[in-house]
Amino acid sequence: MDQIFEILGFLLIVLTLFMQWEVYVKSTIVLFAISSFIVAIFLVLLGLRNPQEEYLLFVLAGLTVVVRGITIPVIINKALHRLHEKPWRVREDKPIMGIGGSILVSLGLIMLSYFLYQGSLYGILKVKSGSVPIALFLQASLLIITHKHAYIQMIGFLVMENAVVMLSGWVFGGLPFIVEAGVILDLLGLVVVSSLIMRVRENTILHEGDNYNTELRG
Amino acid sequence: MLYLYSFIEILYVALAAPLVIGVQRAIEERIESKQGPSVFQPYYDLAKLFRKESLVPLVSSPVFRFGPYFVLMLYAFLAMILPIITAFPLAYAPAADFIGGGLFFGAAAAIKKFSAIDSRSNYAHLGTSRAASIGALAEPITVLIFIMLGVLSNTNNPFVINNVLRSSPQWYFSLVHGFVSAAFFMVLLIETGQLPIESHTNGELGMIDQAMPFEYSGQDLAVYKWASYMKVFILMSVFLNVYMIPFGVPLAHSGFLSIIVYMGIHLLKLLGLIIVFALINTTVSKFRLYKNFDFLAVAFALAFLASLAYYIMQ
Numbered sequence: 003m004d005q006i007f008e009i010l011g012f013l014l015i016v017l018t019l020f021m022q023w024e025v026y027v028k029s030t031i032v033l034f035a036i037s038s039f040i041v042a043i044f045l046v047l048l049g050l051r052n053p054q055e056e057y058l059l060f061v062l063a064g065l066t067v068v069v070r071g072i073t074i075p076v077i078i079n080k081a082l083h084r085l086h087e088k089p090w091r092v093r094e095d096k097p098i099m100g101i102g103g104s105i106l107v108s109l110g111l112i113m114l115s116y117f118l119y120q121g122s123l124y125g126i127l128k129v130k131s132g133s134v135p136i137a138l139f140l141q142a143s144l145l146i147i148t149h150k151h152a153y154i155q156m157i158g159f160l161v162m163e164n165a166v167v168m169l170s171g172w173v174f175g176g177l178p179f180i181v182e183a184g185v186i187l188d189l190l191g192l193v194v195v196s197s198l199i200m201r202v203r204e205n206t207i208l209h210e211g212d213n214y215n216t217e218l219r220g
Numbered sequence: 221m222l223y224l225y226s227f228i229e230i231l232y233v234a235l236a237a238p239l240v241i242g243v244q245r246a247i248e249e250r251i252e253s254k255q256g257p258s259v260f261q262p263y264y265d266l267a268k269l270f271r272k273e274s275l276v277p278l279v280s281s282p283v284f285r286f287g288p289y290f291v292l293m294l295y296a297f298l299a300m301i302l303p304i305i306t307a308f309p310l311a312y313a314p315a316a317d318f319i320g321g322g323l324f325f326g327a328a329a330a331i332k333k334f335s336a337i338d339s340r341s342n343y344a345h346l347g348t349s350r351a352a353s354i355g356a357l358a359e360p361i362t363v364l365i366f367i368m369l370g371v372l373s374n375t376n377n378p379f380v381i382n383n384v385l386r387s388s389p390q391w392y393f394s395l396v397h398g399f400v401s402a403a404f405f406m407v408l409l410i411e412t413g414q415l416p417i418e419s420h421t422n423g424e425l426g427m428i429d430q431a432m433p434f435e436y437s438g439q440d441l442a443v444y445k446w447a448s449y450m451k452v453f454i455l456m457s458v459f460l461n462v463y464m465i466p467f468g469v470p471l472a473h474s475g476f477l478s479i480i481v482y483m484g485i486h487l488l489k490l491l492g493l494i495i496v497f498a499l500i501n502t503t504v505s506k507f508r509l510y511k512n513f514d515f516l517a518v519a520f521a522l523a524f525l526a527s528l529a530y531y532i533m534q
Contacts, residue, residue: 012395012529019521023514102517109524116528131532
């Protein structure tokens with residue numbers, strides 16, 4: 003089972019690398035949806051491993067599929083369609099760092115998380131691949147830092163949350179159901195509110211032609 | 221007997237390489253609903269070029285003239301030392317391991333670049349410069365891939381690596397092998413000049429390998445093209461026989477007949493791979509030149525993740 007967890011964890015790392023590589027927002031949304039489905043598979047497997055929490059983890063997996071895998075990508079997609087005439091062409095056109103460089107930094111962060119984990123938590127937790135969700139968390143932070151586009155930053159935050167779910171379930175044996183379910187609903191709220199803010203900003207504050215209208219900063 | 225097998229192997233690579241290119245082009249045309257050329261078109265092209273006179277730029281040196289022949293010779297040698305139709309080392313295999321094979325590939329690439337520069341053509345220089353930039357970054361990835369396979373099998377011998385992967389499912393289905401295969405596939409796309417790295421047109425903006433033989437003609441061009449076909453064939457064979465589908469390659473006790481039968485199976489394996497290439501070439505658009513380096517970065521990331529996965533899963 004641990005090997006399957008490792009495969010899923012590395013798949014998430016690769017997907018986040020692909021998000022770093024991708025410039026089109028629509029493709030990034032698809033990648034995020036795929037990563038959410040992988041998190042759901044992870045939760046199902048976790049449920050099979052912990053029969054005493056089986057039912058709750060299956061519910062959580064279902065919630066993850068519905069909210070993170072389907073609803074959130076659909077909401078972001080709709081917001082994209084409302085704000086842009088050609089949503090498939092919306093892209094990150096001014097990343098803070100070149101893509102090649104950011105992928106290399108991402109690899110550096112993966113290494114850093116490995117050494118940090120080996121030198122600190124591994125001695126206590128004894129989970130061999132516990133550095134994977136930490137790496138994912140740092141990668142998502144990099145995704146936010148290196149992009150200026152609001153949607154990609156939002157997806158970066160959601161990937162961070164996926165990493166936290168992985169970390170809590172895999173390394174610490176899971177958080178209480180109410181906390182996990184609450185976080186998922188919080189995410190839904192975050193996406194809806196962010197989409198609304200972006201739409202309101204587009205319609206009221208900013209003028210046509212402003213080239214920073216897709217950024218979250220004031 | 222090993223010498224006979226080596227002779228058969230080199231003959232097989234030399235004769236089948238243009239066919240693989242021809243089949244790929246025909247499949248690509250069929251996917252685009254065109255009739256396309258015959259699968260034997262590369263043979264016709266080579267035959268035509270061999271009948272034509274070679275023209276040599278006045279300013280060039282013998283490097284330009286003899287470059288393609290040296291390159292052909294190197295690829296022919298590589299055909300004898302890598303696992304293409306046998307999973308056991310043939311007569312010349314002890315001459316080089318995987319790193320040595322990489323060195324021969326590098327030597328062939330360097331000679332191609334020298335001869336292209338020697339033509340004094342601006343286009344050839346442009347192609348050389350681009351090929352050198354991409355090659356300088358692709359080579360370390362290849363070395364990292366070889367190192368990872370070396371770690372798995374405790375050797376750099378491609379025949380042993382084939383043996384380890386075919387006989388131990390825990391390595392074949394491991395993350396390390398998955399990452400290494402994915403990274404090698406990306407490098408393969410680069411080395412064989414497929415999309416999204418390079419399109420098969422003479423458009424100046426995208427030319428890399430196409431630009432290098434710009435001044436070649438006649439018999440010299442035929443040799444150059446033949447060598448390129450052999451390179452593609454050898455790299456695809458290594459990818460299939462060592463990395464992706466190491467199964468079924470004849471072992472030392474398999475006998476002569478099994479090697480002959482395997483040639484057919486090998487062509488079927490290659491057919492599968494060129495269908496994948498054809499699908500990529502007809503559905504993916506070409507990257508802008510500088511975006512190729514992002515592609516390389518991702519390939520490097522996958523090779524690097526292989527090493528990390530190895531240490532984590534150890």
